[in-house]
Amino acid sequence: MYKLYFAPGSAAMAPHAMLEEIGAPFELIKVDTKAGDQHSADYLKLNPHARVPTLVYDGDRVMYESTAICLFLADRHPNIPFMPKSDSKDRGLFLQWMAYLTNTLQESCMHWWHSEKFVDGDSEQAAVKCKAEQRTAEMFRFLDEQLAKSGPYLCGSTFYVCDYYAVMLARWTRAMVTPAHTTPNVNKLIRAVMQRPGYARMLKAEGIEQPV
Ligand SMILES: N[C@@H](CCC(=O)N[C@@H](CS)C(=O)NCC(=O)O)C(=O)O
Structure with missing residues (x-):
């Protein structure tokens, strides 16, 4: 089970689209960035930069940075070729x-x-x-x-x-x-x-x- 902290239209869009396609269970948790919820004490424990997206995986593991999350998910779910293999010409x-x-x-x-x-x-x-x-x-x-x-x-x-x-x-x-x-x-x-x-x-x- 993944948890993706997101705000609509934010840098979470790409990893969110991947999760929708991968098929593994995930929970979407909306962070109201307009209301400043990214600065709440609880959220800052996950992402000290007060940004979205943040991904929680394997229970209590946490990562942020949209590109890193995309690469991480692509590695973990090679059933969908989101990224060319290491020996591919691409x-x-x-x-x-x-x-x-x-x-x-x-x-x-x-x-x-x-x-x-x-x-x-x-x-x-x-x-x-x-x-x-x-x-x-x-x-x-x-x-x-x-x-x-x-x-x-x-x-x-x-x-x-x-x-x-x-x-x-x-x-x-x-x-x-x-x-x-x-x-x-x-x-x-x-x-x-x-x-x-x-x-x-x-x-x-x-x-x-x-x-x-
Ligand atoms: N380099 C980060 C940037 C993340 C980022 O700036 N997210 C924006 C939304 S697109 C955000 O959380 N803004 C809230 C704020 O700046 O207070 C990434 O790609 O994940």
Whole structure:
């Protein structure tokens, strides 16, 4: 039995979609981040950074960081090929995308969503947000070109969990000037990923929609 602490539309989307697909029993525990529940004493014992997602597994084992949870679940449930095997030709590219998505693209989105965490002052925050919006759009344009050359998935013809991760981040751009779903090949990727039962069930369970 897994327990996934999540907030709707958060970085929990990708591991949540995996759990929906894996079929192992899991419990979803909603953390009301708008109300500040991530700062409660009980939650901080699980995740001292006051963020979601957090995964509890094997009774009392705890881990956080969305990408790490995705890789962990992919390792544990090889019945669904969420990640290429270590000797697969796709392995290097897959790891590249997981790292790029989490530490570059996700971070750029975070600057847009939470400019107040990076600088003080209204005009400074507006400047950070403006730059983050440009950088995020550039990165999605780059991904779009990659997909045009060697899609429909990030590693070519095979879906892996990096595609869940990219589509989760695409949703985070929905209120930006150039949302990711308006680039044609990212749009195709979103549509393909939404056909997967896990992603569709995750959207429903979280009560959110994915713009296409
Ligand atoms: N690097 C972390 C980032 C997690 C993160 O920032 N989660 C956001 C929601 S997407 C959160 O919990 N925000 C609450 C807050 O900042 O107070 C991960 O990928 O798991």
